[in-house]
Amino acid sequence: MKKLNYIIAAFLVMVWMPSKGQTQKGSVLIKNATVITITQGDLEDTDVLVENGIIKKIGKGLTANNVATIDAKGKYVMPGIIDAHSHVALDAVNEATAPITSEVQMADVVDPYDIGIYRALAGGVTISHAMHGSANAIGGQNITLKHRYGTFNPEDLYMKEAPRTIKFALGENPTRVHGRGKNIQPRTRMGVEAIIRNGFNEALQYKKGWENYQNESKQKGATPIPPKYDGRLQTLVDILDGKVIIHCHSYRADEIYALINTCRDFGITNIVFSHVNEGFKVAPELAEYTMGASVFADWWAYKFEVYYSTAYNAAILTQNGVITSINSDSGELIRHLYHEAAKTQRYGQLSDQQALELITINPAKQLGIADKVGSIEEGKQGDLVIFNDHPLSVYAIPQMTFVDGVKYFDIEEDQNDMRISVSAMETVEPIFLKEHDHSCMHGVDFFFTNFGRNLFEHSH
Amino acid sequence: MKIYTKIKLQCSFLMLMFFLASSNLHAQSDPSGTKRVTGNYAIQNATITTSPGKIIKGATIILKDGLISAVGTNVAIPAGTDIINGDSLFIYPGFIDGGSSAGITKPEEPARPSNFDSSNPSDEIAGITPWRNVLDQLDMTSNALSDWRKAGFTVAQMIPDGGMISGKSAIVVFGSPNSTNVLLQNTAVSARFRGSRGMYPGTPLGVMAKFRDVYKNAELSSKHMNLFTSNSGLNRPEINKTLEAMYPVLNKNIPVIFEVSNDLEIRRALRLQKELGFKLVLSGVTEAEKVIQEIKAANATVLLALTLPEDKAKKTSGDLNEEAQGRTNRVKEAYETALKQAGILEKEGIKFSFTTNGSKSGDLMKNIKIMIENGLSEDAALAALTINSAENLGIQKFAGTLEKGKLANLVITTAPLFSEDAQIKHVIADGYVFDYETKAKKTSGGDKNGKTSDGVAGTWEYISDTPAGSSGGTMTIEGSGDSYEGTITYDDPSGNGKAEAPMKNISTKENSMSFTFDVSAGGMEIKVSVSGDISDDKFIGKMSLAEFGSFPLTATKKPNQSNL
Known part of the structure; x- marks a missing residue:
């Protein structure tokens, strides 16, 4: 009897900790669906076989032994949606205390219990880019997350094969937080540029100091003194060395173009602009010199610098050859990015293909992961969503969402309470209405102070 | 005339009463332990638990000048020994607190300079003060400390208050107020994930990064120092007291004791430990079941929180719909898991001890009994309070059990320690006897001081x-x-x-x-x-x-x- 209890207990532990050690990889065979591959057109009545987390085969009449089979007749399968700008699953967003905080890492504060991850899965989103906030000219290092919901371990969510990325921010947010809030640089857009340029120049000196030290160390009998370590400058060195992709919060065309010039001066090509409401004015430049623009479909006028905007932005950028994505920056919008993408058909007449690229392969390119996800191709990771209808239809509802071939969302198995961790101290959890912040932002100094800064953390 | 005499008489009587009363006070035993006739005590015919599971009935223990000189059934009592009758009493090793804030006063925040830059504050203003010594913040005569002694604690590692790296801890004994009572100094560096107010580092993001920065620069500074002292022709190192104070951590001579409030903070401390390689103590552990394998792999020392949550689900009343009922059940589950923490750690073979930080002395036995009801064995509970705590602090040579040669730290109760009727009658710390009133019947309210x-x-x-x-x-x-x-x-x-x-x-x-x-x-x-x-x-x-x-x-x- 005791032994039996032990076996049952061991089994329970296995069920409750599915991702102990390595992250879980699954196998699944989806049959008879309309497969929207993104890169190889739409395939009618087609099967997709995922084995051990990787798309093994796309074709007709596929079979597989001991693999869960789903009949998706009349349904649509598309690659998992990718959100290039999100703050879901983070315990802290802004280290808003210095104009450059490139040493801080969002990976340190990932909260795997955030129900926002599950809500995103319910909206077909399998990957989100968990970013630092926009308080600083150079913010923290972001982390690309795969929505492997159900683990206690934040590291299980990391997409470890994704390249490093970092948050930059231009315009009103850094100038208000530091200039007006604390009376230090930057107080103007010029100051923001100066902060970034000075940062890079210091980084070059820092790099040189360490190179000298390493060279001298190689010489026989030499006893060079090690320079100081500076995680802040080291990260900037890594940017200059092309190891880190910049994702820059920006609105106005003039400062977007100014940062493009700064990057060109320092030989940086890995840069994506986020929000970019005036991006349509500098579309050719964005196309030539950057990894693209990640925009809202139709969201603006929440502060002064965001008035000159248009819902045609994504379409104009796309038609000018800019790699364009549509992001959420919100725990609410992330649940229906497919609707956001569909808006570009009303405003700009993008094709189905172009519209869906905005939330799949394009954000994958901007995150440096397009060789692994973002389309349905053999050899890519098994991140898939099954829709009841065409994903750009207003009637589209995600039915199942898979990450690495593992089903993390099924509309038929959606329980009342999908939380992983529950506090013993609170019968009713506090509700954080972060989505309100953007409308509460403009003209209120309170939000930029010590006391109110917490409210600021999620501003666009 | 007659009346006058009578008044005079009454006055004298009152005066007499007054003197009687006050002299009476002086004649009482000295509960504060400030003076004593002898440092030698014998407690006879008691049930002595020398260490968890080792019980000697009808035994005698002899204490001589702060040390245990003999314990057993066949022990001769030397002359000049104060004999305490131990009939029907139970003796245990004095409890040892892995992390205490009793009697600690937070140091005043330093004044900010007129040209203060919140993006680059000095270490001291930002709460990075590993050079601070907790003894400068400690008042050994504080009520908080005597409350914990009354609850059975005789030794504690005192944790300095402050910012993200607050300073060095020390191990003290709760003995005579006339002694410094310090057993060991600089036993650990205390750290927490709390940012500074309105300056860098302000959030856990900044704290994590700053910790790495301090640690790595301490390594480089130490390297520079070694090069400078063994070579000529090198620039002198700039002495930085923050970095210097971290050297014993780099050498793994002392651990970093990280205050954690949940499993995610445990993981953050483990993450830093994994990257940098220091010895780690996790203090205030809760929700350990979610991270137990990682704690084991890191070989981190666990100080379990003595606090337990309230049963919130019990308070929920009225008719609940299915959804609300489901939610309440999950809170109940979480509550029950919280009570099982100690039992889970025992089953996993983790030799945890306790931190009293954040808990109340009056709740000590109540909470430990709840932990025992929820899977913790009595032996493991006692071990956590005594020998395991001593081993975790590295003081097992002189504390943690009742053996010849160890410090005279004892808890003496009227019934077996974890039984319903147990009351603490004496606590002996560093050989000083502290007497407590016991009540014939257990009162429900305990002894709150109004x-x-x-x-x-x-x-x-x-x-x-x-x-x-x-x-x-x-x-x-x-x-x-x-x-x-x-x-x-x-x-x-x-x-x-x-x-x-x-x-x-x-x-x-x-x-x-x-x-x-x-x-x-x-x-x-x-x-x-x-x-x-x-x-x-x-x-x-x-x-x-x-x-x-x-x-x-x-x-x-x-x-x-x-x-x-």
Whole structure:
């Protein structure tokens, strides 16, 4: 009897900790669906076989032994949606205390219990880019997350094969937080540029100091003194060395173009602009010199610098050859990015293909992961969503969402309470209405102070 | 004349009474242990648990000048020994606290220079003070400390208060007030994930990065120092007291003791440990079941929180719909898991001990009995309080068990330690005897010293943790019963310094308090409401800012000045 209890207990532990050690990889065979591959057109009545987390085969009449089979007749399968700008699953967003905080890492504060991850899965989103906030000219290092919901371990969510990325921010947010809030640089857009340029120049000196030290160390009998370590400058060195992709919060065309010039001066090509409401004015430049623009479909006028905007932005950028994505920056919008993408058909007449690229392969390119996800191709990771209808239809509802071939969302198995961790101290959890912040932002100094800064953390 | 004599007589009588009374006071045993006739004691015919599971009945223990000189059934009592009759008494090793804040006063925040740059504050202002010694913050005569001794603790590792790296801890014995009572100094560096108010590093993001920065530069600085002392022709190293104070951590001579409040913070401490390689103690562990394998792999020392949550689900009443019932059940599950923590750690073979930080001395036995009801064995409970704690602190050579040659640290109870009727009759610490009144029958209320008579009135210091860092101030409350008035200070939204606002709608009910106050900022009035639970001098609650969300707020009542 005791032994039996032990076996049952061991089994329970296995069920409750599915991702102990390595992250879980699954196998699944989806049959008879309309497969929207993104890169190889739409395939009618087609099967997709995922084995051990990787798309093994796309074709007709596929079979597989001991693999869960789903009949998706009349349904649509598309690659998992990718959100290039999100703050879901983070315990802290802004280290808003210095104009450059490139040493801080969002990976340190990932909260795997955030129900926002599950809500995103319910909206077909399998990957989100968990970013630092926009308080600083150079913010923290972001982390690309795969929505492997159900683990206690934040590291299980990391997409470890994704390249490093970092948050930059231009315009009103850094100038208000530091200039007006604390009376230090930057107080103007010029100051923001100066902060970034000075940062890079210091980084070059820092790099040189360490190179000298390493060279001298190689010489026989030499006893060079090690320079100081500076995680802040080291990260900037890594940017200059092309190891880190910049994702820059920006609105106005003039400062977007100014940062493009700064990057060109320092030989940086890995840069994506986020929000970019005036991006349509500098579309050719964005196309030539950057990894693209990640925009809202139709969201603006929440502060002064965001008035000159248009819902045609994504379409104009796309038609000018800019790699364009549509992001959420919100725990609410992330649940229906497919609707956001569909808006570009009303405003700009993008094709189905172009519209869906905005939330799949394009954000994958901007995150440096397009060789692994973002389309349905053999050899890519098994991140898939099954829709009841065409994903750009207003009637589209995600039915199942898979990450690495593992089903993390099924509309038929959606329980009342999908939380992983529950506090013993609170019968009713506090509700954080972060989505309100953007409308509460403009003209209120309170939000930029010590006391109110917490409210600021999620501003666009 | 007659009348006059009578009055005189009465006066004399009163005087006599007065002298009798006062001399009586002097003649009593000296409960504070400030003076004593002999340092030698024998306790006869008691049931002695020398270490968990090892019980000797009808035994005698002899203490000589602060050390145990003999323990057993066949022990001769030397002359000049004060004999304590141990009939029907139970003796245990004195408890050892892995991390205590009793008697610690937070050092005053240093003044900010006129050209203060919040993006680059000095280490001291930013709460990075590994050079600080907890003994400078410790008052060995504080009531808090004697309360813990009364609960059975004889030794504690004292943790300095402060910012993200607050200073070095020390191990003290709760002995004579005339001694420094220090057993060991500089036993660990204390760290926590709390950011500084309104400056870098302000959030866990910044704290993690800054910790790496301090650690790596300490390594480089140490390297530079070694090169400088063994070579000529090198520039001298710039002495930096923050980095120097970290050297013993680099050498793994002492651990970093990280205060953690949940499993995610445990993981953050483990992450830093894995990257940098220091010895790690996790203090205030909760929710360990989610991270147990990682704790084991890192070989981290576990100090379990002595606090237990309230049973909130029990309070939920009325008819609940299916969804609400489901939610309540999950809170209940979480509550039950919290009670099982100690039992889980025991089953996993982790030799944990306790930290009293954040808990109340009056709850000690109550909480440990709850842990025992939820899977902790009595032996493991005693081990956590004694020998395991000694081993975790590296003081097992002279503390943790009742053996010849160890420090005379004992707890003496009227019944087996974890039984319903057990009361502590004496605590012996460093060979000093502290006597406590025992009651024939157990009273339900324990021995609260009537603190609640003036209710919430007094001065409270509060801290609110927000995703952007912590902010805080004081709440000064006057009044009693149903009518309270007060003012609250908070970080001024329009710049540096504090602003003040009246507290409105202060209401208290049983053990809870709520109030509101208005903050004006940029021509806009924002209503802030605060509510939470009070226990003794702690307030744990939430601060809600209109529709923007709510953030945890904790406050501690400052002791009344008149008591000092």
